[in-house]
Amino acid sequence: MLDPTHNDDCDLDGPLLFGRVLDGRGGAREIGWEEARTWRPSAAGEMLWLHMCRTVPGVREWLIDRLAIPEPTAELLTSDATRPRAFREGQALVATLRGINFNPGAEPEDMVSMQVWSDGLRLITLRRVPLQTPRDTRHELDQGDGPRDAGALITSLTEHLIDRMSHVILDLDDAIDKLEEEEVDCADKAMLAEISRIRRECLALKRYMSPQHEALENIARDAPDWFEDHDRREIAESIDRLRRYVEDLDISKESALVLQDDVRARLLERNARTQSQLAIVATVFLPLNFIAGLLGMNVAGIPDAKDPYAFWEVLTICATIAAAQMLLFRRLKWF
Known part of the structure; x- marks a missing residue:
């Protein structure tokens, strides 16, 4: 049975949302579920990327039986335990990352999780609700200008996740700036409610962005050998950007707190008068x-x-x- 929230561009093929075989030169060819189940590289530089819906029955069993993933790891990849984390398991890299939720009717702070597993030859990404990031990377591959190996594919996914975070943070900054420009006489309970909403959004985003920062540091520090030096440098750049975004969230949260105190003082002064x-x-x-x-x-x-x-x-x-x-x-x- 399909995930009721599924609305990806591609029709669901078994548990597969879409699959690509990277050619090692920035391009890729499409692959279906039947071929992906028994795929073997046929040329130097090829690697397999499967983006799957983890709520479809049988995914966990396929991970265990076909990819020989340990059962606890397969359980993690298909569970709702979505706090960002990353660790090395032999020559495989396992990670849970989160991205901004831009789905209709969702709040940005309701971040969407994406589980990642790769042994350097194959990369599996899994999600429950639609996430734009994999489709961005897929588009680059289809245009012939995408990542060339597993390490570059992971860094590409990470960069797109972080890029989309910047839009939400800028929107929060703009909202605070707009509130700060309001006249004193406009200070009211509606403004306080808006400030409280901004503070809650900052806290919710930081709740996941801070552990995501730690997860990326684990990848850069303890990734398998197939994760090359240039991939580590790219991850380091992503870590630095994410750190700045976390700091921006702290600044936005403090600015909202100061503004909230100022508005409350205005209201108290008005009431006292x-x-x-x-x-x-x-x-x-x-x-x-x-x-x-x-x-x-x-x-x-x-x-x-x-x-x-x-x-x-x-x-x-x-x-x-x-x-x-x-x-x-x-x-x-x-x-």
């Missing part, structure tokens, strides 16, 4: 309400109850009291 104004109004009307309430009692003996000018006299007294209060508040710098 509003409360102060309400307190002044209440203080002004307190004695006036007392006078109005006192003279409004429905009892006998109210002074000047029948005087036609009494209302204007009381109004003048109230205005005088209000003016005196406002003058006092001004001298006390209450407003």
